[in-house]
Amino acid sequence: MLDNQSLYKTMLRIRRFEERALAEFSTGKLFGTTHAYIGQEADAAGIFAAADPGDVVFSNHRCHGHFIAYGGDPYRLAAELMGKATGLVGGRGGSQHIQWRNFYSNGIQGGIVPVAAGMALAEKVQNTGKVALVFTGDGTLGEGVFYESLNIASLWKLPVVFVVENNRYAQTTPVELALSGSICGRFAAFDIPAWERDTTDVLEVRAAAAEAVGYARAQTGPVGLILRTYRFAAHSKGDDVRAPSEIAAFKDKDPLTVHAPRLGDDERARIEAEVAAEIEEAFTRAASDPFPMMKDEK
Amino acid sequence: MPTVLERLNHALHHALETDPRVHLLGEDILDPYGGAFKVTRGLSTDFPDRVHTTPISEAAIVGVANGMALRGLRPVAEIMFGDFVTLAADQLVNHAAKFRWMYNDNVRVPLVVRTPMGGRRGYGPTHSQSLEKFFLGVPGLKVVAPNTLGDPADLLAAAIAADDPVLFIEHKLLYTRPLLEAGVGDLRDMQIETAGGPYPAHLLRFTPHSHLTIATYGYNFELARQAALDLLYEHEIFAEIVLFSQLSPFNIDPLLESVQRTGRLLTVDEGTLSLGWGAEVISRIVERSNDLSRYYVSRVAALDLPIANSKALEDEILPSQEKITEAAIELYHEEGASHQSSR
Numbered sequence A: 001m002l003d004n005q006s007l008y009k010t011m012l013r014i015r016r017f018e019e020r021a022l023a024e025f026s027t028g029k030l031f032g033t034t035h036a037y038i039g040q041e042a043d044a045a046g047i048f049a050a051a052d053p054g055d056v057v058f059s060n061h062r063c064h065g066h067f068i069a070y071g072g073d074p075y076r077l078a079a080e081l082m083g084k085a086t087g088l089v090g091g092r093g094g095s096q097h098i099q100w101r102n103f104y105s106n107g108i109q110g111g112i113v114p115v116a117a118g119m120a121l122a123e124k125v126q127n128t129g130k131v132a133l134v135f136t137g138d139g140t141l142g143e144g145v146f147y148e149s150l151n152i153a154s155l156w157k158l159p160v161v162f163v164v165e166n167n168r169y170a171q172t173t174p175v176e177l178a179l180s181g182s183i184c185g186r187f188a189a190f191d192i193p194a195w196e197r198d199t200t201d202v203l204e205v206r207a208a209a210a211e212a213v214g215y216a217r218a219q220t221g222p223v224g225l226i227l228r229t230y231r232f233a234a235h236s237k238g239d240d241v242r243a244p245s246e247i248a249a250f251k252d253k254d255p256l257t258v259h260a261p262r263l264g265d266d267e268r269a270r271i272e273a274e275v276a277a278e279i280e281e282a283f284t285r286a287a288s289d290p291f292p293m294m295k296d297e298k
Numbered sequence B: 001m002p003t004v005l006e007r008l009n010h011a012l013h014h015a016l017e018t019d020p021r022v023h024l025l026g027e028d029i030l031d032p033y034g035g036a037f038k039v040t041r042g043l044s045t046d047f048p049d050r051v052h053t054t055p056i057s058e059a060a061i062v063g064v065a066n067g068m069a070l071r072g073l074r075p076v077a078e079i080m081f082g083d084f085v086t087l088a089a090d091q092l093v094n095h096a097a098k099f100r101w102m103y104n105d106n107v108r109v110p111l112v113v114r115t116p117m118g119g120r121r122g123y124g125p126t127h128s129q130s131l132e133k134f135f136l137g138v139p140g141l142k143v144v145a146p147n148t149l150g151d152p153a154d155l156l157a158a159a160i161a162a163d164d165p166v167l168f169i170e171h172k173l174l175y176t177r178p179l180l181e182a183g184v185g186d187l188r189d190m191q192i193e194t195a196g197g198p199y200p201a202h203l204l205r206f207t208p209h210s211h212l213t214i215a216t217y218g219y220n221f222e223l224a225r226q227a228a229l230d231l232l233y234e235h236e237i238f239a240e241i242v243l244f245s246q247l248s249p250f251n252i253d254p255l256l257e258s259v260q261r262t263g264r265l266l267t268v269d270e271g272t273l274s275l276g277w278g279a280e281v282i283s284r285i286v287e288r289s290n291d292l293s294r295y296y297v298s299r300v301a302a303l304d305l306p307i308a309n310s311k312a313l314e315d316e317i318l319p320s321q322e323k324i325t326e327a328a329i330e331l332y333h334e335e336g337a338s339h340q341s342s343r
């Protein structure tokens, strides 16, 4: 089990990565768009502290934090964001479409959910003992295929962990305008046990994730993991319509702030320096890498 | 000769028997019903653990199959009627077809989605369409359609063995048709040449000196073949047929070779005419030709309307042997500047 320092480092690595990525748009090294995970770091850090390294992951548009917590290399991700040949998928996918080991992501809301269920089925029939984790947001609960997937996962007892990161917004739309009923109730309707936490404390997330993932693995069946969180950055780049006062009110829930007191000042300073160097190295190295060339396609 | 349905059923049975990675998914595919068109009959009895009946969830059926394919299985999903494939379009276009290239060749998606298309069974506007045109030209997605000439079992076996996603279009009227036998019946006077890979194109002709070429696929080959016989015996017009099995992506060469000889091309398919299969086929021919004045082209396809329930109307809307014969005669008599007509 990861110690407090490791959890802090993972969260900080995500934070600094995302800050740097956003900054690199103004330098012209990044182009297009990206969805920063800033504020939600406890989710990824806690979940991947509880999952097995071999588990299968399908992530969404906001995938950088998931990828880094999964153990992915920030340099390969930075290179992908810059469209470099050395990127995770050679510059073909970019921010939302990455693949490495058992980690996959796609930028279509909802469509990844049945795919993850199918992955869980494949792991189940091949007796690998792996579970599939799929990441969605509150807004993605508007997609019908999400419920088709809950239904099938429950009927067929598929070991899939449906993670819902409820950051209270879908792009600009507050959850109150997009979501009726309760998220928990959605899982209950399909007889899928769900763990819901309103927390940005990585230890609480890890504890809930350990129960949920453990249950999915032990029972070979689906579970829900609903995490109430908040994102501090804009949805993608410049599309924030929230009042600054609202964002400010969540600042004391910053997962780094919540977890920091569990480390000594020296430890934090050391981790801060290590992560800063790592991120600097990742982006500098990626920046000097070559761009991809078209391959001959048949 | 066995029917198309028997051959498809056999291919599925054989795949399940020989490859433990093969799983079937679809609505109402369990015995004793065995699927809306019975293609999966007997399979759930013999392979109960690998034939999964699903809720009415086309997007999730293909989505789940996608995930299975990414993680080492070889799923074959059935969409009960081709009309419903629109509900799985996101899974086909934005997931299955993209994964391999988008992930820089890191992954494979050995997925087959089978579905019956086509009209003339009186099922009306939402159960009679040929919607494959919407899935042609999607990078990363193969579209294959069996016919009575090549063995449909071979095509389906190849699709299941392939590492990339295949949308397998089965015209409903083909199911009960027996496979053709070279040198017998309709094929008595025809020579057949077959070219190209696991999903070949076939050239059928009475003589090397045909007057025109008909390009088609799937069930419409049945109509085109009858038209070719009629053209020969009633009108003394020699039509040769190029029959495609792989619709997308596709190799134009077998057809080009034929049209370069005949100078006249009629495309026949059952999708709606506008922006359809025939348009792309003709464009490819035109692109590859340096003397456009030598070519006359025409298309027979469905009218740009929903498919009516009443047979009287449906017959007007869909291609028929008579329409093909008529179009071919007109094309045969075409002279002067090249132009395109359609019906």
Ligand SMILES: Cc1ncc(C[n+]2csc(CCOP(=O)(O)OP(=O)(O)O)c2C)c(N)n1
Residues within 6 Å of the ligand: A035, A061, A062, A107, A108, A109, A110, A136, A137, A138, A139, A140, A141, A165, A167, A169, A170, A171, A235
């Ligand atoms: C099918 C589909 N519809 C719309 C979008 C555009 N889009 C991307 S992210 C997003 C908001 C998603 O909200 P949520 O699920 O809450 O995730 P969050 O962004 O808050 O992490 C939207 C509308 C999309 N990518 N896919």
Ligand SMILES: [Mg+2]
Residues within 6 Å of the ligand: A137, A138, A139, A165, A166, A167, A168, A169, A170, A171
């Ligand atoms: Mg959200």
